Amino acid sequence: MPNEFLRNAGNPSGFTLHRGSVAGEPFVCVATLETDNRKTGDMVQIWFLLENVNPVAAVLARMDARTICRECPFAGGAGCYVNVGQAPLSIWRAFHAGSYPTLAPADFGHVFAGRKVRFGAYGNPTLLPLPIVERIARASAGWTGYFHDWKTNPHATEYGRFFMASTETRDSFRAAVAAGFRVFHVSPEKPDGTVECLSDAAGMTCEKCRLCDGRFRSVAPAFGQQPNRTLPSVWINPHGSKAGRASAVAMSN
Numbered sequence: 403m404p405n406e407f408l409r410n411a412g413n414p415s416g417f418t419l420h421r422g423s424v425a426g427e428p429f430v431c432v433a434t435l436e437t438d439n440r441k442t443g444d445m446v447q448i449w450f451l452l453e454n455v456n457p458v459a460a461v462l463a464r465m466d467a468r469t470i471c472r473e474c475p476f477a478g479g480a481g482c483y484v485n486v487g488q489a490p491l492s493i494w495r496a497f498h499a500g501s502y503p504t505l506a507p508a509d510f511g512h513v514f515a516g517r518k519v520r521f522g523a524y525g526n527p528t529l530l531p532l533p534i535v536e537r538i539a540r541a542s543a544g545w546t547g548y549f550h551d552w553k554t555n556p557h558a559t560e561y562g563r564f565f566m567a568s569t570e571t572r573d574s575f576r577a578a579v580a581a582g583f584r585v586f587h588v589s590p591e592k593p594d595g596t597v598e599c600l601s602d603a604a605g606m607t608c609e610k611c612r613l614c615d616g617r618f619r620s621v622a623p624a625f626g627q628q629p630n631r632t633l634p635s636v637w638i639n640p641h642g643s644k645a646g647r648a649s650a651v652a653m654s655n
Contacts (some may be wrong), residue, residue, distance in 0.1 A: 407512035416597050417513060418497065419448070419538075420530055424469045428453040431530055432493055432502050434523075435514070442611030445518040450525025451494050457486040457524070463596035470525035474550040475570055475651045476588075476644075480576075483642025490524050507537050514541040518609045521547030521565065535564055537542050546614040548586050552578060564616040566636065570652040585635035586614055589652035592637045599638040 407526070408478055416434035423429065434447045450470045452460050460466045471477035484490065496502065505513060509568035519542045526613035527535065528549045538547055547565035552558045558567075559582075567583035569575040575593050578585045587593055600606040600613065608614070640648035 405512065407509065411503060414501065414503055415496070416493070416502045418502045419505055420534060421453070422529060422531075423605070424529060425471070427455070427465065427469045429470055429525075429529060430497055432497055433505070433519075434493060435513070441608065442520055442523075443518070443544075443607030445520040445609050446514060446542075447520050447523040448527065448530070449493055449523050450529050451490060451497070452525070453497075456494050456560050457490040461486050470529065472526060472551055473553065474526075474568065476648050478645075479644070481640065481644045481648030481651050483640075483644065483648070484524050485643070486524070501595060507534060510537050510541045514538055518543055518612065519545040520608065521545055522549070526551055527565055528555050528557070532557060532560055534546070541562055544609075544612045544615065546612060547616065548614065552583055553580070558583075561630050562616055566614050566616060570648070571655050573655050579635065584617055584633060587635060587637045588640055588648060589637070590639060590649050593635070595634060596637040597634045597635055602638060602641075 415436060416432055418430060419433050420431040421428065430451055430453050432449045432451065437445065437447050451457055452465065452469060454495065455465060461479050467477035476482040520539060521535070526549050527547045528551055545564065548568045549561055549565045550568045552562065552567040555561065562583045566586040567578040569578050569585050570588045570589055575585060575587050587596060592598065597630070600611045601608065613633070640652065
Protein backbone atom coordinates (compact mmCIF):
# COMPACT_ATOMS: atom_id res chain seq x y z
CA MET A 403 0.00 0.00 0.00
CA PRO A 404 2.84 2.45 -0.74
CA ASN A 405 1.82 6.10 -0.93
CA GLU A 406 3.76 9.35 -1.03
CA PHE A 407 3.75 9.77 2.75
CA LEU A 408 5.09 6.25 3.32
CA ARG A 409 7.67 6.63 0.56
CA ASN A 410 8.90 9.88 2.10
CA ALA A 411 9.09 8.12 5.49
CA GLY A 412 11.27 5.41 3.95
CA ASN A 413 8.49 2.82 3.65
CA PRO A 414 8.77 1.60 7.25
CA SER A 415 7.08 -1.64 8.26
CA GLY A 416 5.37 0.16 11.12
CA PHE A 417 5.18 3.23 13.33
CA THR A 418 5.39 4.10 17.00
CA LEU A 419 2.00 5.53 17.99
CA HIS A 420 2.38 6.17 21.71
CA ARG A 421 4.65 5.73 24.71
CA GLY A 422 3.40 5.68 28.27
CA SER A 423 3.61 4.00 31.66
CA VAL A 424 1.48 1.31 33.30
CA ALA A 425 1.98 0.12 36.89
CA GLY A 426 5.26 2.04 36.90
CA GLU A 427 6.61 0.30 33.79
CA PRO A 428 7.19 2.17 30.51
CA PHE A 429 5.48 0.70 27.47
CA VAL A 430 5.34 1.40 23.76
CA CYS A 431 2.47 1.12 21.28
CA VAL A 432 3.50 0.09 17.77
CA ALA A 433 1.37 -0.28 14.63
CA THR A 434 2.68 -2.74 12.03
CA LEU A 435 1.40 -2.32 8.49
CA GLU A 436 1.64 -5.84 7.07
CA THR A 437 0.72 -9.24 8.45
CA ASP A 438 0.57 -12.87 7.39
CA ASN A 439 -2.15 -13.61 9.97
CA ARG A 440 -4.70 -15.65 8.02
CA LYS A 441 -7.37 -15.25 10.69
CA THR A 442 -7.37 -11.46 10.73
CA GLY A 443 -6.59 -10.80 7.08
CA ASP A 444 -4.94 -7.60 5.86
CA MET A 445 -5.30 -5.39 8.93
CA VAL A 446 -2.97 -2.90 10.55
CA GLN A 447 -1.93 -4.61 13.80
CA ILE A 448 -1.48 -2.55 16.99
CA TRP A 449 0.80 -3.95 19.71
CA PHE A 450 1.51 -2.94 23.30
CA LEU A 451 4.91 -3.96 24.66
CA LEU A 452 6.87 -3.19 27.79
CA GLU A 453 9.72 -0.98 26.71
CA ASN A 454 12.48 -2.26 29.00
CA VAL A 455 11.57 -5.95 29.27
CA ASN A 456 11.21 -8.21 26.26
CA PRO A 457 7.83 -9.98 26.00
CA VAL A 458 9.20 -13.47 26.65
CA ALA A 459 10.85 -12.37 29.88
CA ALA A 460 7.77 -10.38 30.85
CA VAL A 461 5.52 -13.44 30.57
CA LEU A 462 7.96 -15.64 32.47
CA ALA A 463 8.02 -13.09 35.30
CA ARG A 464 4.23 -12.52 35.01
CA MET A 465 4.91 -8.82 34.49
CA ASP A 466 2.43 -8.86 31.62
CA ALA A 467 -0.36 -9.76 34.06
CA ARG A 468 0.02 -6.52 36.02
CA THR A 469 0.91 -4.21 33.15
CA ILE A 470 0.01 -4.46 29.46
CA CYS A 471 -2.32 -7.45 29.93
CA ARG A 472 -3.79 -6.38 33.26
CA GLU A 473 -6.90 -8.25 34.38
CA CYS A 474 -6.53 -10.96 31.73
CA PRO A 475 -6.64 -14.36 33.48
CA PHE A 476 -4.74 -15.89 30.54
CA ALA A 477 -1.68 -13.66 31.12
CA GLY A 478 1.55 -14.98 32.55
CA GLY A 479 1.42 -18.11 30.41
CA ALA A 480 -1.97 -19.17 31.79
CA GLY A 481 -3.69 -19.65 28.43
CA CYS A 482 -2.99 -16.75 26.06
CA TYR A 483 -2.88 -17.91 22.43
CA VAL A 484 -0.20 -15.35 21.49
CA ASN A 485 3.26 -16.85 21.09
CA VAL A 486 5.28 -13.97 22.51
CA GLY A 487 8.50 -15.48 21.21
CA GLN A 488 7.38 -14.82 17.65
CA ALA A 489 5.81 -11.53 16.47
CA PRO A 490 5.86 -9.65 19.82
CA LEU A 491 9.55 -10.39 20.38
CA SER A 492 10.44 -9.47 16.79
CA ILE A 493 8.53 -6.20 17.05
CA TRP A 494 10.14 -5.39 20.42
CA ARG A 495 13.58 -5.93 18.91
CA ALA A 496 12.71 -3.88 15.82
CA PHE A 497 11.49 -1.02 18.00
CA HIS A 498 14.78 -0.99 19.87
CA ALA A 499 16.62 -1.08 16.55
CA GLY A 500 14.86 2.15 15.55
CA SER A 501 12.70 0.56 12.86
CA TYR A 502 9.46 2.33 13.78
CA PRO A 503 9.43 6.13 13.39
CA THR A 504 6.98 8.07 15.51
CA LEU A 505 3.70 8.82 13.74
CA ALA A 506 2.08 12.13 14.66
CA PRO A 507 -1.72 12.09 15.07
CA ALA A 508 -1.97 14.68 12.31
CA ASP A 509 -0.56 12.05 9.93
CA PHE A 510 -2.85 9.17 10.95
CA GLY A 511 -4.91 9.58 7.80
CA HIS A 512 -1.88 8.83 5.62
CA VAL A 513 -1.44 5.44 7.29
CA PHE A 514 -4.91 4.31 8.41
CA ALA A 515 -7.16 5.63 5.64
CA GLY A 516 -8.79 2.76 3.78
CA ARG A 517 -7.25 0.21 6.15
CA LYS A 518 -8.90 -2.06 8.71
CA VAL A 519 -7.25 -1.89 12.14
CA ARG A 520 -6.78 -4.53 14.81
CA PHE A 521 -6.43 -2.71 18.12
CA GLY A 522 -4.54 -4.90 20.54
CA ALA A 523 -2.87 -7.65 18.55
CA TYR A 524 -1.13 -8.00 21.91
CA GLY A 525 -2.00 -6.08 25.09
CA ASN A 526 -4.92 -3.98 26.28
CA PRO A 527 -5.90 -1.26 23.77
CA THR A 528 -7.12 0.86 26.69
CA LEU A 529 -3.45 1.76 27.15
CA LEU A 530 -3.96 4.02 24.13
CA PRO A 531 -5.52 7.36 25.14
CA LEU A 532 -9.12 7.73 23.97
CA PRO A 533 -8.43 10.70 21.66
CA ILE A 534 -5.87 8.57 19.79
CA VAL A 535 -8.27 5.61 19.60
CA GLU A 536 -11.01 7.82 18.19
CA ARG A 537 -8.68 9.50 15.73
CA ILE A 538 -7.46 6.15 14.37
CA ALA A 539 -11.02 4.83 14.18
CA ARG A 540 -12.18 7.91 12.30
CA ALA A 541 -9.34 7.57 9.80
CA SER A 542 -9.76 3.83 9.27
CA ALA A 543 -12.20 1.78 7.23
CA GLY A 544 -13.11 -0.34 10.27
CA TRP A 545 -11.57 -1.95 13.33
CA THR A 546 -11.67 -4.69 15.94
CA GLY A 547 -10.64 -4.52 19.58
CA TYR A 548 -10.97 -6.21 22.97
CA PHE A 549 -10.17 -5.04 26.51
CA HIS A 550 -9.91 -6.89 29.80
CA ASP A 551 -9.92 -4.01 32.28
CA TRP A 552 -13.59 -3.14 31.72
CA LYS A 553 -14.33 -3.80 35.41
CA THR A 554 -11.90 -1.21 36.81
CA ASN A 555 -10.98 1.26 34.06
CA PRO A 556 -12.63 4.60 34.89
CA HIS A 557 -13.17 5.19 31.16
CA ALA A 558 -14.50 1.71 30.40
CA THR A 559 -17.83 3.02 29.07
CA GLU A 560 -16.06 5.26 26.56
CA TYR A 561 -13.68 2.50 25.48
CA GLY A 562 -16.68 0.19 25.13
CA ARG A 563 -17.84 2.36 22.23
CA PHE A 564 -14.92 0.90 20.28
CA PHE A 565 -13.88 -2.36 21.94
CA MET A 566 -15.48 -5.59 23.09
CA ALA A 567 -15.29 -6.51 26.77
CA SER A 568 -13.18 -9.68 27.01
CA THR A 569 -14.60 -12.37 29.31
CA GLU A 570 -13.80 -16.00 30.03
CA THR A 571 -15.86 -17.28 32.96
CA ARG A 572 -19.64 -17.48 33.33
CA ASP A 573 -19.52 -14.84 36.06
CA SER A 574 -17.43 -12.40 34.04
CA PHE A 575 -19.69 -12.82 31.01
CA ARG A 576 -22.81 -12.07 33.04
CA ALA A 577 -21.18 -9.07 34.69
CA ALA A 578 -20.04 -7.54 31.39
CA VAL A 579 -23.46 -7.99 29.78
CA ALA A 580 -25.15 -6.49 32.85
CA ALA A 581 -22.80 -3.50 32.59
CA GLY A 582 -23.98 -2.88 29.02
CA PHE A 583 -20.96 -4.08 27.05
CA ARG A 584 -20.87 -6.21 23.96
CA VAL A 585 -18.69 -9.16 24.85
CA PHE A 586 -16.06 -11.39 23.28
CA HIS A 587 -16.21 -14.58 25.32
CA VAL A 588 -13.46 -17.22 25.27
CA SER A 589 -14.64 -20.50 26.78
CA PRO A 590 -15.48 -24.11 25.87
CA GLU A 591 -19.11 -23.20 26.66
CA LYS A 592 -21.12 -20.95 24.33
CA PRO A 593 -23.39 -18.55 26.25
CA ASP A 594 -26.97 -18.12 25.09
CA GLY A 595 -27.47 -15.18 22.75
CA THR A 596 -23.92 -15.14 21.39
CA VAL A 597 -22.74 -15.93 17.88
CA GLU A 598 -19.69 -18.03 17.17
CA CYS A 599 -16.67 -16.15 15.86
CA LEU A 600 -17.10 -16.21 12.09
CA SER A 601 -13.46 -17.10 11.60
CA ASP A 602 -14.16 -20.46 13.23
CA ALA A 603 -17.74 -20.84 12.06
CA ALA A 604 -17.39 -19.72 8.46
CA GLY A 605 -13.71 -19.16 7.71
CA MET A 606 -14.28 -15.40 7.43
CA THR A 607 -11.39 -13.06 8.21
CA CYS A 608 -11.70 -10.33 10.84
CA GLU A 609 -10.97 -7.84 8.07
CA LYS A 610 -14.22 -8.80 6.34
CA CYS A 611 -16.36 -9.52 9.42
CA ARG A 612 -15.57 -6.66 11.83
CA LEU A 613 -18.31 -7.72 14.23
CA CYS A 614 -15.93 -7.06 17.14
CA ASP A 615 -16.00 -3.27 17.11
CA GLY A 616 -17.67 -2.51 20.42
CA ARG A 617 -21.03 -0.75 20.40
CA PHE A 618 -20.38 1.17 17.19
CA ARG A 619 -20.57 -0.36 13.77
CA SER A 620 -17.31 0.33 12.02
CA VAL A 621 -19.12 1.25 8.82
CA ALA A 622 -19.34 5.03 8.42
CA PRO A 623 -21.13 7.10 9.52
CA ALA A 624 -20.72 5.52 12.95
CA PHE A 625 -19.70 8.61 14.87
CA GLY A 626 -22.46 10.72 16.26
CA GLN A 627 -25.02 7.94 16.03
CA GLN A 628 -26.61 6.19 18.98
CA PRO A 629 -24.81 2.99 20.03
CA ASN A 630 -26.32 -0.07 18.37
CA ARG A 631 -27.15 -2.43 21.21
CA THR A 632 -28.86 -5.04 19.03
CA LEU A 633 -25.64 -6.58 17.76
CA PRO A 634 -24.81 -9.91 19.40
CA SER A 635 -21.85 -10.70 21.58
CA VAL A 636 -19.29 -13.13 20.16
CA TRP A 637 -18.06 -16.47 21.47
CA ILE A 638 -14.97 -18.48 20.53
CA ASN A 639 -13.54 -21.75 21.79
CA PRO A 640 -10.04 -21.43 23.29
CA HIS A 641 -7.35 -22.05 20.71
CA GLY A 642 -3.59 -22.09 20.36
CA SER A 643 -0.95 -24.15 22.10
CA LYS A 644 -2.28 -23.21 25.56
CA ALA A 645 -5.95 -23.92 24.83
CA GLY A 646 -6.10 -26.51 27.60
CA ARG A 647 -4.92 -24.00 30.20
CA ALA A 648 -7.34 -21.39 28.89
CA SER A 649 -10.24 -23.85 29.06
CA ALA A 650 -9.43 -24.69 32.66
CA VAL A 651 -9.41 -21.00 33.59
CA ALA A 652 -12.67 -20.36 31.73
CA MET A 653 -14.48 -23.19 33.49
CA SER A 654 -13.29 -22.15 36.95
CA ASN A 655 -16.56 -20.38 37.72
